Amino acid sequence: MSDIGTGRGAPTAIDAKGIWKVFGRDAGAFNRLPLQARTPETLMAVGLVGAVQDATFQIGRGEVFAIMGLSGSGKSTLLRCLTRLIEPTAGEIAFNGRDILKLGDKELVDLRRQRMGMVFQHFALLPNRTVVGNVAFPLEVQGMPRVEAERRAMELIETVGLKGRETRFPAQLSGGQQQRVGIARSLTTNPEFWFLDEPFSALDPLIRADLQAEVLRLQQTQTRTVIFVTHDLDEAIRLADRIAIMEAGRIIQIGTPEELVTQPATDYVRRFVAKVPPARVVRVASIMTVEPGPATAGVNADATIADIAPQLVAAEGRLPVIDGARQVGWLDRSAALATLAVRI
Numbered sequence: 001m002s003d004i005g006t007g008r009g010a011p012t013a014i015d016a017k018g019i020w021k022v023f024g025r026d027a028g029a030f031n032r033l034p035l036q037a038r039t040p041e042t043l044m045a046v047g048l049v050g051a052v053q054d055a056t057f058q059i060g061r062g063e064v065f066a067i068m069g070l071s072g073s074g075k076s077t078l079l080r081c082l083t084r085l086i087e088p089t090a091g092e093i094a095f096n097g098r099d100i101l102k103l104g105d106k107e108l109v110d111l112r113r114q115r116m117g118m119v120f121q122h123f124a125l126l127p128n129r130t131v132v133g134n135v136a137f138p139l140e141v142q143g144m145p146r147v148e149a150e151r152r153a154m155e156l157i158e159t160v161g162l163k164g165r166e167t168r169f170p171a172q173l174s175g176g177q178q179q180r181v182g183i184a185r186s187l188t189t190n191p192e193f194w195f196l197d198e199p200f201s202a203l204d205p206l207i208r209a210d211l212q213a214e215v216l217r218l219q220q221t222q223t224r225t226v227i228f229v230t231h232d233l234d235e236a237i238r239l240a241d242r243i244a245i246m247e248a249g250r251i252i253q254i255g256t257p258e259e260l261v262t263q264p265a266t267d268y269v270r271r272f273v274a275k276v277p278p279a280r281v282v283r284v285a286s287i288m289t290v291e292p293g294p295a296t297a298g299v300n301a302d303a304t305i306a307d308i309a310p311q312l313v314a315a316e317g318r319l320p321v322i323d324g325a326r327q328v329g330w331l332d333r334s335a336a337l338a339t340l341a342v343r344i
């Protein structure tokens with residue numbers, strides 16, 4: 001399988017270690033608790049809520065990383081800790097090796113303005129600015145002359161499919177269009193880190209699918225490190241290289257969609273992924289026979305079995321598997337068809 005885009009093998013962009021976020025009247029009491037006493041039960045006994053508990057993970061540069069779980073499991077709190085919109089109670093967070101919890105206010109503002117883009121469920125557009133005025137705003141804040149900022153804004157407005165609506169005000173747009181403005185605005189500064197918190201959940205299914213496709217398209221043209229929160233497994237599978245599953249403040253498994261479906265760590269994860277058809281997540285590379293050969297055409301090692309269903313229908317026997325321009329193996333047609341038919 002290719003490492004590009006999966007973040008595997010890529011340098012670590014975000015390194016989070018032992019992150020806790022505790023809410024409560026005396027949240028400071030948490031840091032006075034001995035390490036072994038930092039359990040949900042003890043916290044509850046002293047009137048604290050462990051919204052995020054001991055989260056440790058790395059995200060590779062260029063990786064799309066989803067945080068998912070049921071309502072109240074701590075997804076938004078974790079995302080906000082990563083951007084320091086909420087200060088973690090304990091833990092370490094490094095971006096490209098630099099500890100962001102040690103940044104002063106000005107450095108943090110600079111980091112957010114120059115290298116982070118953020119999109120939230122509620123669009124938070126400026127009501128008195130037009131579409132182009134909203135999208136250009138982050139660049140103007142950075143000091144770019146208005147004409148230049150608006151020129152760059154126009155490019156992004158076109159990218160998100162809002163050309164022709166640039167002089168409208170937010171109130172004159174539908175929810176989906178407003179969210180597109182939010183997406184364009186979050187990208188004007190060409191951020192290295194893109195944080196999205198349930199960006200599409202207020203939208204109807206067709207617009208949602210359009211915007212998901214837009215995110216994938218943008219990711220192919222300008223690779224960035226993307227961290228997004230969703231409670232929609234379908235969305236996570238579609239967009240993410242890896243998914244972190246949270247339950248009651250803890251990350252209980254991190255894996256590719258295929259790993260979560262084929263090797264769920266707990267019953268909770270198993271129930272979460274129970275409805276996912278394996279063919280949607282199992283990749284050709286996982287079930288092929290490794291055997292280099294001379295073929296230059298065949299099925300892509302990185303494709304899912306569902307992706308190659310039309311080729312399976314037409315094929316006989318086995319299909320060459322291609323990675324880049326090389327044949328890396330063979331895919332047995334009946335083994336692949338079994339994935340389509342079977343639940344794991």
Ligand SMILES: Nc1ncnc2c1ncn2[C@@H]1O[C@H](COP(=O)(O)OP(=O)(O)OP(=O)(O)O)[C@@H](O)[C@H]1O
Pocket residue numbers: 023024049050051069070071072073074075076077078231
């Ligand atoms: N400011 C706060 N004060 C106290 N408790 C909070 C605060 N913010 C969040 N919590 C609690 O922390 C836990 C995690 O909340 P969070 O919003 O991160 O969950 P979530 O998984 O994003 O949920 P949802 O999908 O419903 O948005 C919840 O129990 C919530 O009640």
